[in-house]
Amino acid sequence: MTDVFAGVRLLGPPETDGEYIALSEHETVHLHEYTRIYAVPGLYEHVVQERLRCTSPQVAAAGFLRAAATLGLEPDSMTVLDVGAGTGLVGELVRHGGVGRVVGVDALAAARAASLRDRPGVYAGYVVGDFLHADELREALRPYALGGLVSAGAFGGTHATPQALRNALAVLSSGAPVAFTIDERWMDASDPDGFGAAVEQLVADGRLDVLERTRFQHRVTTTGEPVFYQLVVGRTG
Structure with missing residues (x-):
């Protein structure tokens, strides 16, 4: 390559x-x-x-598998939602980690086409859609009994808003393991419209129980400067 x-x-x-x-x-x-x-x-x-040495897919996948293990769940019996699935790397990683089925969601039809081309067989389904339009996606995902969520860098910035995160978590049943990575710039809890405040509100409302929250180097820029993200691991309430 x-x-x-x-x-x-x-x-x-x-x-x-x-x-x-x-x-x-x-x-x-x-x-x-x-x-x-x-x-x-x-x-x-x-x-x-x-x-650019991006590590988010590996960090998110490993975090999800840890959450499933902590909750005493058998990955091979689970159907997991991969939000911002892209070319399928995260889905491939969790499948290699023992997850039985993965369903991908991405806003771009080009991502679905690339995933099916480069990683055929990884996804049980791959839906093109945006969690800001939750009703449409909820209907498309209805045939799948989703028991978890994993996402590497899909939330934050120009990708998806805190409302998209709330909508994505809402399609899961209670007690489902989740793991997602977000640029630390969007995790400042003092910003009422940011993801930090959104996560705190989800916890306060009982919709998310945080098991882990850690900082890691997501990648470097094209000029070699480090970019840091946060990993949030938890379960739905």
Whole structure:
């Protein structure tokens, strides 16, 4: 894979514009231009997992498996929801960890197509949708008896809002294990519209019991600076 992508270069972030990668001397794309990146088999993994050393998929998957073990659940009997499933890496990791079935959700049809292309058989179902439109997704997910949730970096920033997190947790039964990672910048509890406040409110309302909350290095930027996220592991109330 490295040889195939030998010409791919990471570009330093312009002051206001984010991070970019040069796919060739003729094409430069934003790091979050997922539809274009997903169109090339293995490109997302090469850039984000290998070059930027992203650990969120492994951290989220391991956190979920720890939660299931702590709660005395048998992973092979579970159907788990993977929110922001992308190309399927998290789903693949939890399946390798013994989870019986995984159902993916992603806002992009390109993500579903890439997952089915690169990781066929990982998902029992893969729904294209947005948890901000919970009624539509709830209907699409109705055929699955969802017993847990895992998500690596899907919540926060421009990805999905705190309401999307609340809606995603609401499709689970009580006592379901959950694990998700969120950029620490969005976890400041003093921001009433942020995820930190949302998690605290979910706990106060009895809708989430937090088992673990830890800080870790999610990845590095295209210029090598560390980016830190938080892992939240718990169970639904």
